[in-house]
Amino acid sequence: MNFRPDSLALAQPLARAVVAITLLALAAGASLAAHAADEHAGHGAMHAVPGSAQTSGPMADGVVKKVDAAAARVTIAHGALPNGMPPMTMAFAVKDPTWLTQLKEGNKIRFAVDTVNGTMTVVGFERAK
Numbered sequence: 497m498n499f500r501p502d503s504l505a506l507a508q509p510l511a512r513a514v515v516a517i518t519l520l521a522l523a524a525g526a527s528l529a530a531h532a533a534d535e536h537a538g539h540g541a542m543h544a545v546p547g548s549a550q551t552s553g554p555m556a557d558g559v560v561k562k563v564d565a566a567a568a569r570v571t572i573a574h575g576a577l578p579n580g581m582p583p584m585t586m587a588f589a590v591k592d593p594t595w596l597t598q599l600k601e602g603n604k605i606r607f608a609v610d611t612v613n614g615t616m617t618v619v620g621f622e623r624a625k
């Protein structure tokens with residue numbers, strides 16, 4: 497029974513080391529995730545070409561109904577969205593207001609939507625035939 501105090505004394509620093517390593521791993525994981533998010537945010541801008549602004553996200557079908565440059569909104573008659581929204585006609589914000597110069601009423605597009613600051617926002621699009 498003499499060994500018990502000794503093994504407890506050993507176990508405590510070990511436990512501390514395990515906790516420290518776990519915290520380090522968590523911190524490293526969080527910083528990796530933040531880095532990946534930054535890279536993703538820059539991805540669209542690097543590959544932007546006139547007439548399209550592609551993203552890797554799922555795309556929905558739409559027809560441009562109205563372009564409101566002053567309000568930085570585009571009204572789209574859209575098909576079912578990846579987020580579950582059923583087909584309807586509604587106004588979207590756009591990630592890059594200069595895209596509005598590439599869109600005209602009647603254009604058929606495929607586009608990606610994300611919620612930015614609580615507003616459904618077109619985050620990428622391409623012209624469709």
Ligand SMILES: [Cu+2]
Binds near residue numbers: 574
């Ligand atoms: Cu909608």
